[in-house]
Amino acid sequence: xxxxxxxxxxxxxxxxxxxxxxxxxxxxxxxxxxxxxxxxxxxxxxxxxxxxxxxxxxxxxxxxxxxxxxxxxxxxxxxxxxxxxxxxxxxxxxxxxxxxxxxxxxxxxxxxxxxxxxxxxxxxxxxxxxxxxxxxxxxxxxxxxxxxxxxxxxxxxxxxxxxxxxxxxxxxxxxxxxxxxxxxxxxxxxxxxxxxxxxxxxxxxxxxxxxxxxxxxxxxxxxxxxxxxxxxxxxxxxxxxxxxxxxxxxxxxxxxxxxxxxxxxxxxxxxxxxxxxxxxxxxxxxxxxxxxxxxxxxxxxxxxxxxxxxxxxxxxxxxxxxxxxxxxxxxxxxxxxxxxxxxxxxxxxxxxxxxxxxxxxxxxxxxxxxxxxxxxxxxxxxxxxxxxxxxxxxxxxxxxxxxxxxx
Amino acid sequence: xxxxxxxxxxxxxxxxxxxxxxxxxxxxxxxxxxxxxxxxxxxxxxxxxxxxxxxxxxxxxxxxxxxxxxxxxxxxxxxxxxxxxxxxxxxxxxxxxxxxxxxxxxxxxxxxxxxxxxxxxxxxxxxxxxxxxxxxxxxxxxxxxxxxxxxxxxxxxxxxxxxxxxxxxxxxxxxxxxxxxxxxxxxxxxxxxxxxxxxxxxxxxxxxxxxxxxxxxxxxxxxxxxxxxx
Numbered sequence: 292x293x294x295x296x297x298x299x300x301x302x303x304x305x306x307x308x309x310x311x312x313x314x315x316x317x318x319x320x321x322x323x324x325x326x327x328x329x330x331x332x333x334x335x336x337x338x339x340x341x342x343x344x345x346x347x348x349x350x351x352x353x354x355x356x357x358x359x360x361x362x363x364x365x366x367x368x369x370x371x372x373x374x375x376x377x378x379x380x381x382x383x384x385x386x387x388x389x390x391x392x393x394x395x396x397x398x399x400x401x402x403x404x405x406x407x408x409x410x411x412x413x414x415x416x417x418x419x420x421x422x423x424x425x426x427x428x429x430x431x432x433x434x435x436x437x438x439x440x441x442x443x444x445x446x447x448x449x450x451x452x453x454x455x456x457x458x459x460x461x462x463x464x465x466x467x468x469x470x471x472x473x474x475x476x477x478x479x480x481x482x483x484x485x486x487x488x489x490x491x492x493x494x495x496x497x498x499x500x501x502x503x504x505x506x507x508x509x510x511x512x513x514x515x516x517x518x519x520x521x522x523x524x525x526x527x528x529x530x531x532x533x534x535x536x537x538x539x540x541x542x543x544x545x546x547x548x549x550x551x552x553x554x555x556x557x558x559x560x561x562x563x564x565x566x567x568x569x570x571x572x573x574x575x576x577x578x579x580x581x582x583x584x585x586x587x588x589x590x591x592x593x594x595x596x597x598x599x600x601x602x603x604x605x606x607x608x609x610x611x612x613x614x615x616x617x618x619x620x621x622x623x624x625x626x627x628x629x630x631x632x633x634x635x636x637x638x639x640x641x642x643x644x645x646x647x648x649x650x651x652x653x654x655x656x657x658x659x660x661x662x663x664x665x666x667x668x669x670x671x672x673x674x675x676x677x678x679x680x681x682x683x684x685x686x687x688x689x690x691x692x693x694x695x696x697x698x
Numbered sequence: 699x700x701x702x703x704x705x706x707x708x709x710x711x712x713x714x715x716x717x718x719x720x721x722x723x724x725x726x727x728x729x730x731x732x733x734x735x736x737x738x739x740x741x742x743x744x745x746x747x748x749x750x751x752x753x754x755x756x757x758x759x760x761x762x763x764x765x766x767x768x769x770x771x772x773x774x775x776x777x778x779x780x781x782x783x784x785x786x787x788x789x790x791x792x793x794x795x796x797x798x799x800x801x802x803x804x805x806x807x808x809x810x811x812x813x814x815x816x817x818x819x820x821x822x823x824x825x826x827x828x829x830x831x832x833x834x835x836x837x838x839x840x841x842x843x844x845x846x847x848x849x850x851x852x853x854x855x856x857x858x859x860x861x862x863x864x865x866x867x868x869x870x871x872x873x874x875x876x877x878x879x880x881x882x883x884x885x886x887x888x889x890x891x892x893x894x895x896x897x898x899x900x901x902x903x904x905x906x907x908x909x910x911x912x913x914x915x916x917x918x919x920x921x922x923x924x925x926x927x928x
Contacts, residue, residue: 305860309720312840437826462831465727474725474833620779621827630778683724687836694748696838 292343293482301481302675310675313682314348316698321404322350322685327357327367327413333477334410334433337677340480344678350685355400357414363392367413374412376438386446393417402426406685409454418453427688430454431475435601435622436464455688460602461623473684476626478677479607479668484580486611489588497585503571507539508591508651513583513608516546516556516574519599521619524640526563526570528596531640532647533569540564543573543586588612592650592657596643597621607672610634610664615657617646627672633664711847712889716882718844718859721866723835725752732830733823735785738772739811741832747800748834751873754794754803758869770794772807775830785814795869795905798877839866849890849924852882853917861909868904868912882916895923 299307324342326334338354345352359367366385373379393416401407402417403424409415410431418428430451436444436459444466451457451468458473459465465472479486498505510529514520522542529540542560546553557574564570575582587593593609593616600622607627609616616634618624628634635646650657670676690696730745732738742750753771769790777786788810797803844859846852856864867881875884878900887896898919902912 305858308842308858309722309840309860309862312720312842313722313838459727462727462833463827465729465831467729471836472727472729474727625779629774636778679722680724683722683836683838686838687724694837696836698838698840 293340293480295344295347297482298675302669302673306675306679310348310679310682313679313686313698314345314350317682317685317689318349319351320406320685320689321401322352322406322408323401323404324352324354324408324410325357325400325414325417326354326410327359329354329356337477338410340674341678341681344674345681348678348682350682353401353404357393357396358399359392359396359413362388370412370443371434373440373443374434374436376440379440379443381442381446390416406688412447415447416450418450421453427691428454429456429458429684429688431458432464433460433601434464435461435599436466437622438599455691456684458684461626463622471687473687475677475680475684476623476672477602477604478672478674479604479611480674481611485584486608487584489581489585494585494588497582498589501573501575501582501586503541503573503586503589504539505589507537507569508654509539509541509589510592510594510647510651511541511543511586511590512594512596513543513587513605514595514597516544516553516560518552518556519597520544521596521598522556522560523563524598524643525594525596526560528594528640528643528647529570530567531644532651536648536651538569538591538647538651540570541573541586541590542571543575543583545577545579546574583608584612587614590614591654592617592647594643594647595619595624596637597624600624603627604672606634607668610661611668611672613658613661613665615650615660615664617643617650627664627667629663629667632660633667634660709848712885713891714889715845715847716852716855716885716889718842718846718855718863719866720840720842720860720863721870722838722840722862724838726834726836728832728834730832731826732832733826734821735776735780735782735811735815735818736821737823738830739808739815741830742772742804742808742811745832746834747804749832750800750804750807752834753832754792754807755869758794758865772811772830779828780824780830782814785811788814793905795872798872800873849920853920853924856913856917856920864909864913868909892923895919 295307324338328335342352342354366388369379393414397417397420402420405426407426407428408431409417411433415430421428452470454470456471456473457468458475460476462474512525546557561572564572587609593614595603595606595616595618597603597619602623606616606618606624610633616628618628618634618636620636620638625636628636630636637643637646686696730741732741756771757769773786773790776782776789792806794803842859842863844855846855871881883896883900886899887893899916902915904912
């Protein structure tokens with residue numbers, strides 16, 4: 292567990308002072324975060340980082356986890372898939388299981404807190420208990436809703452409308468709702484193993500250990516082996532781009548044995564790369580944070596050519612390391628890749644090929660994009676900005692109506 | 699030899715100290731989107747001032763490192779997302795710092811888009827993922843502990859406050875003060891009593907430098923004034 296003081300060297304004293312100024316009027320305010328899992332997954336990771344820092348700033352923050360049986364988790368998995376756009380058929384019993392489980396949890400949660408901050412759809416219907424207290428309720432959606440299932444949304448929509456505000460990670464995910472919709476992007480932790488500074492010799496040692504030669508400019512895509520990350524498209528783009536420009540492509544990801552689709556995609560990628568000495572494919576365990584850090588730092592260009600994306604924090608990870616990024620123009624990527632300022636946005640394989648060739652042929656310009664990218668992340672995608680947005684959000688719902696809130 | 703008690707210059711103090719505030723913002727996503735220049739024009743004409751403010755000022759504080767390229771969200775979208783370089787050129791020519799009210803900024807943007815729409819009617823709407831998303835912000839005003847009663851304290855405070863605070867006193871101040879003024883120039887003239895130094899601060903071209911560069915230039919001006927009066 293890190294303390295705020297550890298971030299001073301990275302973000303500056305002024306930023307820490309600003310956080311404290313913002314937190315002072317919230318001193319002692321009770322804020323309960325509620326989600327459906329204590330370990331694993333992005334939400335748990337965010338809350339594990341945020342709750343101690345909020346407490347350190349004087350906010351009485353706590354985290355409650357919804358408890359449900361197997362049937363409940365089957366239903367909420369269906370919710371999750373349907374909101375992502377997968378075809379799912381719902382039965383009336385599904386909604387009954389959902390409502391009964393949430394109802395059963397209500398008494399166990401600190402719903403009388405000044406702010407109740409609900410994450411994702413699993414605990415969303417707790418809001419139906421809000422009449423008992425004059426407090427403020429926020430729904431935080433961590434999911435890409437651009438292809439959401441209409442039946443499920445018709446069910447959830449009146450529930451969401453009972454909140455004081457809804458929070459999304461990207462403008463593209465927002466919905467037509469009568470409540471304020473707030474944009475809060477996720478963030479990277481600059482002190483984590485995945486992002487902390489590394490010396491050149493550490494970078495070289497990792498590359499050598501993993502068998503990645505650094506004799507040519509390296510183009511890297513880091514993502515799990517998933518068709519929506521288009522690794523095969525990245526290989527095709529590279530094969531078009533490297534004509535006349537020496538370069539090496541590294542596709543690095545993770546595919547577990549219990550993930551049949553991931554293993555299938557890995558096989559497709561390996562087949563596509565077969566016989567091409569300039570294309571390397573690495574399947575690393577999910578704990579390889581330091582290795583990913585080093586490989587991103589060893590790269591000339593990082594690619595995140597997703598066809599669909601939640602936020603795509605690998606983009607910010609690369610930009611933080613001064614590496615320009617070629618990103619698919621989907622989900623949260625356009626917030627991070629400002630076209631021709633911090634990288635290049637692409638919508639097809641030929642565009643990606645053109646972007647790779649351009650960055651390889653104009654290394655000084657590529658470096659400038661990387662430098663801009665670092666600044667962009669420094670200002671907009673670090674953990675401390677995320678914490679600041681949380682504090683502003685709490686102030687916002689506790690001070691409704693005023694155009695400018697004077698603290 | 700006894701020289702007697704040392705005579706010290708009375709330390710000059712401002713009539714009232716400069717109090718640093720900071721301005722932070724929470725971004726709000728609106729339901730309106732523009733898939734065409736016509737829809738962009740509709741939004742520019744009808745949406746609240748807060749929307750115009752958000753999209754014309756965001757680059758000034760969130761993307762400071764991109765200057766000296768003057769940019770606003772509308773121009774960025776037209777050039778990089780919608781593929782309308784001519785429209786982008788017109789929109790990027792609307793520098794919010796050259797206007798003293800949001801109504802003037804709005805009129806200038808409307809004139810550019812209106813002319814473009816007349817010249818290029820009936821363009822195919824862009825797909826949803828490339829549409830312009832209108833946004834605004836909830837703003838928060840927060841007093842900081844930093845104050846300055848003289849130039850030395852001002853230099854010291856400038857070294858401590860955030861970019862958001864500088865942005866508030868330099869850029870946002872322009873929308874509530876007479877043309878050309880910012881909070882520092884007003885204080886230097888009215889409270890510190892140095893209209894000549896105030897004029898120099900007013901003369902800094904805010905659109906050509908990052909906030910860090912502007913801060914350094916201000917510090918240099920304040921120090922130079924301090925030493926010339928020493």
